Amino acid sequence: MNRIVRKEKLSAEVFRIAVEAPEIAAARKPGQFVIIQLGGDVNERIPLTIADADAGAKTITLVFQAVGESTHRLAALGVGDSIENLLGPLGRPTDIEKYGKVACVGGGIGVAPLYPIAQGMKNAGNEVKVIMGARSRGLIIMEAEMRAVADDVIVVTDDGSYGRKALVTAPLKELCEQWRPDCVVAIGPPVMMKFAALATKPYGIRTIVSLNTIMIDGTGMCGGCRVSVGGRTKFVCVDGPEFDGHQVDWDNMILRLGSYKPQEQEAHHRCHGLMKLNEGEA
Amino acid sequence: MHVSSEELDKLAGDILGRFENAAPSPKERAQIPAQEMPAQDPVERVRNMREVALGYTPSQVRAESLRCLQCRNKPCIQGCPVSIDIPAFIAEAAKGNFARAAEIINESSLLPAICGRVCPQENQCQKYCTLGKMLKDIDKSVAIGRIERFVADYARENRCEKVPHVAAETGMRAAVVGSGPASISAAADLRREGHGVVMFEALHKAGGVLVYGIPEFRLPKAIVRHELDNLKAMGVQIRLNFLVGKTRRISDLMGKDGFDAVFVGSGAGLPKFLNIPGENHVGVFSANEYLTRSNLMKAYDIGAARTPMFASRRVAVFGGGNVAMDSARTAKRLGAGTVTVIYRRTGAEMPARKEEVAHAGEEGVEFMFLHAPLEITADDRGRVSGVKLIECRLGEPDASGRRSPVEIPGSEKHCAYDTVIVAIGNASNPLIKATTEGIDVNRHGNFIVNEETCETTLPGVYAGGDIVLGAATVIQAMGQGRKAAKAMNAYLAAKRQVRA
Numbered sequence: 053m054n055r056i057v058r059k060e061k062l063s064a065e066v067f068r069i070a071v072e073a074p075e076i077a078a079a080r081k082p083g084q085f086v087i088i089q090l091g092g093d094v095n096e097r098i099p100l101t102i103a104d105a106d107a108g109a110k111t112i113t114l115v116f117q118a119v120g121e122s123t124h125r126l127a128a129l130g131v132g133d134s135i136e137n138l139l140g141p142l143g144r145p146t147d148i149e150k151y152g153k154v155a156c157v158g159g160g161i162g163v164a165p166l167y168p169i170a171q172g173m174k175n176a177g178n179e180v181k182v183i184m185g186a187r188s189r190g191l192i193i194m195e196a197e198m199r200a201v202a203d204d205v206i207v208v209t210d211d212g213s214y215g216r217k218a219l220v221t222a223p224l225k226e227l228c229e230q231w232r233p234d235c236v237v238a239i240g241p242p243v244m245m246k247f248a249a250l251a252t253k254p255y256g257i258r259t260i261v262s263l264n265t266i267m268i269d270g271t272g273m274c275g276g277c278r279v280s281v282g283g284r285t286k287f288v289c290v291d292g293p294e295f296d297g298h299q300v301d302w303d304n305m306i307l308r309l310g311s312y313k314p315q316e317q318e319a320h321h322r323c324h325g326l327m328k329l330n331e332g333e334a
Numbered sequence: 335m336h337v338s339s340e341e342l343d344k345l346a347g348d349i350l351g352r353f354e355n356a357a358p359s360p361k362e363r364a365q366i367p368a369q370e371m372p373a374q375d376p377v378e379r380v381r382n383m384r385e386v387a388l389g390y391t392p393s394q395v396r397a398e399s400l401r402c403l404q405c406r407n408k409p410c411i412q413g414c415p416v417s418i419d420i421p422a423f424i425a426e427a428a429k430g431n432f433a434r435a436a437e438i439i440n441e442s443s444l445l446p447a448i449c450g451r452v453c454p455q456e457n458q459c460q461k462y463c464t465l466g467k468m469l470k471d472i473d474k475s476v477a478i479g480r481i482e483r484f485v486a487d488y489a490r491e492n493r494c495e496k497v498p499h500v501a502a503e504t505g506m507r508a509a510v511v512g513s514g515p516a517s518i519s520a521a522a523d524l525r526r527e528g529h530g531v532v533m534f535e536a537l538h539k540a541g542g543v544l545v546y547g548i549p550e551f552r553l554p555k556a557i558v559r560h561e562l563d564n565l566k567a568m569g570v571q572i573r574l575n576f577l578v579g580k581t582r583r584i585s586d587l588m589g590k591d592g593f594d595a596v597f598v599g600s601g602a603g604l605p606k607f608l609n610i611p612g613e614n615h616v617g618v619f620s621a622n623e624y625l626t627r628s629n630l631m632k633a634y635d636i637g638a639a640r641t642p643m644f645a646s647r648r649v650a651v652f653g654g655g656n657v658a659m660d661s662a663r664t665a666k667r668l669g670a671g672t673v674t675v676i677y678r679r680t681g682a683e684m685p686a687r688k689e690e691v692a693h694a695g696e697e698g699v700e701f702m703f704l705h706a707p708l709e710i711t712a713d714d715r716g717r718v719s720g721v722k723l724i725e726c727r728l729g730e731p732d733a734s735g736r737r738s739p740v741e742i743p744g745s746e747k748h749c750a751y752d753t754v755i756v757a758i759g760n761a762s763n764p765l766i767k768a769t770t771e772g773i774d775v776n777r778h779g780n781f782i783v784n785e786e787t788c789e790t791t792l793p794g795v796y797a798g799g800d801i802v803l804g805a806a807t808v809i810q811a812m813g814q815g816r817k818a819a820k821a822m823n824a825y826l827a828a829k830r831q832v833r834a
Binding site for chain 2 (some may be wrong): 060067075076079093094095096097121122136138139140141142166189268269271272273275276279280285290301304305307308310311312314315316
């Protein structure tokens with residue numbers, strides 16, 4: 053069950069794996085996610101967005117960054133190994149429809165879940181422009197795939213080592229000014245999504261974001277993933293993961309992501325230099 | 335004052351000595367003191383997760399069983415949702431025929447080791463006990479649950495359980511959604527008839543609320559595992575990591591996957607919150623989340639578990655049921671300095687089992703009655719700093735018959751806490767309803783079923799447990815699972831005839 057059939061390293065700490073999961077491959081739609089648990093009593097459950105699926109080959113593709121103890125353990129698995137527990141597809145699919153012009157904004161690893169959405173938007177007859185950003189050149193992933201589906205791809209890096217030296221919000225504002233998209237989809241670190249939503253707000257452009265909050269069961273049972281959207285409490289696992297970025301209470305959401313900072317820092321010490329947590333990345 | 339198991343055993347031995355040669359008269363039976371449940375010393379147990387109640391010794395269970403008057407009208411049975419022949423198994427237990435006693439229970443109940451531990455006996459069988467009525471004290475009723483627990487543990491530990499007989503394969507297939515008490519009992523009864531049974535569980539471990547909800551110190555997980563192993567030995571297949579409604583829909587199970595009938599025992603599974611300001615601050619948890627972290631994810635095993643537990647010093651728990659007690663006692667074990675259960679009514683109205691409330695008190699859990707929360711406050715980092723409370727008094731009885739709390743204007747106060755756990759119950763998880771056409775629900779989202787058969791409004795689909803009853807007990811869920819399975823067995827037999 054859930055055998056890994058392909059594994060690639062997309063960048064220094066980002067991996068792409070294809071995993072056998074016949075039912076999920078058949079049922080999943082862009083925007084949905086899975087929860088994995090690597091077996092035994094003590095491993096945690098972690099949500100990962102489905103980056104792609106092949107119903108014929110009965111596989112799903114997961115892209116993840118080795119940032120914490122569990123993602124490092126996942127990265128240590130190779131082709132032929134199995135992910136003991138894999139649940140999905142969870143959450144509601146993206147509202148893919150013909151909007152006209154769609155800007156897809158991806159930050160870091162967020163480019164992976166953005167890919168099937170960009171593809172879906174293109175297939176629905178939209179003109180699609182993609183903005184993708186990362187800290188530096190080595191962390192830009194899936195550029196070729198994105199170029200294959202999008203009408204235009206703008207690459208930015210924080211340090212200017214590749215593409216434009218900018219944050220994704222700079223070209224996003226320009227697109228809002230000049231190209232006037234009908235819909236924006238932004239997926240990346242919470243801080244990026246917060247500022248992407250702030251950037252589009254003055255233009256009144258519908259902005260979809262995909263939240264990756266702390267989660268346990270993923271079925272609506274625990275409520276750990278709750279966020280405030282438009283003043284109402286929503287569960288990311290069942291009501292999301294996608295929400296109207298203009299309605300999300302970002303500050304509360306980001307604070308909640310830091311609920312276990314002290315424990316995570318201790319886990320850091322345990323796991324010494326293996327882990328590199330970036331600002332804003334859960 | 336904590337009394338050890340050895341001391342309690344000796345006292346029971348003295349009682350048995352008195353009746354060695356002649357059975358006690360009814361008057362003598364009534365005079366035998368109620369046997370106290372041996373428990374771990376509270377000072378010790380707040381530092382471990384092991385089971386608190388240690389179980390009767392053989393002498394104690396026989397002494398307690400001798401208290402049963404063996405009434406002819408057997409009023410206790412009417413209090414049992416699955417109608418166990420209580421006086422009969424107690425009579426065998428009194429004689430020391432524990433294996434035979436277990437057999438009698440198993441005729442009606444599949445999970446006695448679990449029910450003996452978690453049933454609210456004071457509201458069920460023991461409520462009707464003639465002895466308790468005679469002595470004008472429900473706490474002096476025969477301790478039916480404790481005897482049941484002993485007998486079930488004896489049968490398991492001495493491997494004298496009978497694996498239920500499974501009839502020849504019928505070729506019919508039933509899907510069971512969820513793996514909690516309702517589903518376990520439905521699966522067993524369906525399988526006994528020779529139907530192929532597949533149980534679908536969303537989490538990575540089976541057992542439902544018995545595993546993610548009820549803590550180890552109240553229900554050891556090894557017991558749940560044993561019951562699930564028995565199911566597997568009967569040939570029930572358990573598929574983990576399968577969320578019906580998402581991985582496959584009920585219509586797929588019935589249309590494409592060849593299931594002839596479906597039982598839905600997916601539980602309540604949607605935590606209720608207080609609907610007050612500040613509920614999303616860091617440090618506010620649903621009891622479901624708090625307990626799932628500790629129980630399912632083993633977060634109490636700090637250092638080994640990869641799921642973290644919030645570090646708490648001052649904990650407020652809202653609610654008055656078993657889940658509130660479980661949360662408070664878990665917080666205490668995880669090192670919280672003070673844990674306060676805050677309840678809008680008084681101790682008398684608390685729905686929790688008496689024994690759990692007593693155990694919580696012994697462990698240092700504090701109770702603040704007649705207070706309701708108004709707002710959860712936070713510090714400048716968004717972390718819980720306390721709760722604004724208001725005092726209440728008891729007003730007129732509400733629909734449930736309990737007196738409702740009435741807020742007293744001007745009595746607001748602020749109390750400092752760093753953690754808030756909300757344990758005020760669950761609503762129905764809407765997932766299956768939302769993905770299945772033809773299942774009608776009531777205004778609470780509970781499935782509407784035929785009371786006799788547990789069939790939903792969608793033919794061939796049955797349901798039981800919390801998804802139907804709202805918040806029910808383990809044995810009520812089990813009772814519904816059995817009722818549904820009986821009707822499903824008839825449905826499947828008829829369907830098979832048509833097919834043949």
